[in-house]
Amino acid sequence: MANVQQLSDEYTDLQKKLQDVIEARQKLDAQLSENQAVQKEFKTLDGDANIYKLIGPTLIKQDKDEAVMNVDKRLDFIEKEIKRIEGQITEFSEASEKKKAEIMQIQMQQQQQAQAQQK
Template identity: 85%
Template sequence: MASEGSTPQQLSDDFTDLQKKLQVVIEARQRLDAQLSENQAVQKEFAELDDDANIYKLIGPTLIKQDKDEAVMNVDKRLDFIDKEIKRIEAQIAEYSENSEKKKAEIMRLQMEQQQQQQQQQQGPA
């Protein structure tokens, strides 16, 4: 949080920086949602396959045959990882949002103080 001596420009720059960071983590969250959906669809497909079904993994330009149990385990691990990443990103989103709101309130408070000072100066001595 900015100190009492922060200038409006410093506060504005801090707020802009927080908004940029927030946008980056929101975009990361959206990518994770897409990965989550994709992996859940694969998991569902695996559940419907016979145990002796052929499964191939694309590695570069080549399809490599993979054991079903290994493929299921890899997807489960990926889903677990994605879930943990979503929780981490959600915490960042909450932190940046909270800090952004605090910075916004500080900017508004400073602007109101400046307006009051200007009004007092315009009114002159009583």
Template identity: 55%
Template sequence: MSLEEKFQVLSVEFQKLQSTLAAAIEKRERLEAQLSENELVKKEFATLTSENTVFKLIGPVLVKQEQSEAKSNVNTRIDFIRSELKRVEGQITETETKQEKTKQELVAIQTTIQQQAQQPQQVQV
């Protein structure tokens, strides 16, 4: 495989990594928003008394729900979102590492191609 072909292949790979990274960052932002929302709900639950009624929205209908069950659901959701955030952060770090490595390879190949392009010119002069 020639240097130009290898450069093309790495360029495509680099673009794919950029897309993967952008998608992962977008997912992280969504998860952070969900986490924030659920933590607000958890704070609201902390202010409830035993006389307060909790309702859950299921489709277009509000259904009465036990406070303990609602609190448990929110805590479970928070734990899940945190673990998902941790996984996405790992994916982002891994993708950034791969992207940096690919970028370095691209620069090295580009430098080599430029040096090879200059060598014949220097011989003719």
């Protein structure tokens, strides 16, 4: 039977992984909002509007259709990443809850054994 300290370490590790994927999800949310704002802005532009892309310290003129396509692809990628990350969040949350239940069960067994030995 695994000891409480080992299970506790595993639980802590799962909590760290869960926190990491939650942070990744938050970053993706920010990227999603930013790209949705750009997509919305593109829809308000005239067909002959100039669009520039910042590459390093330089602004490079970009074709509107190409820019729209790039933002659409980026949004698609971000949405797929969000789904993947949400799957990891669910996985780590469930594993964490199972580990927590294991720890509690062992602690209860130890308490019952200690009480039995006192009697």
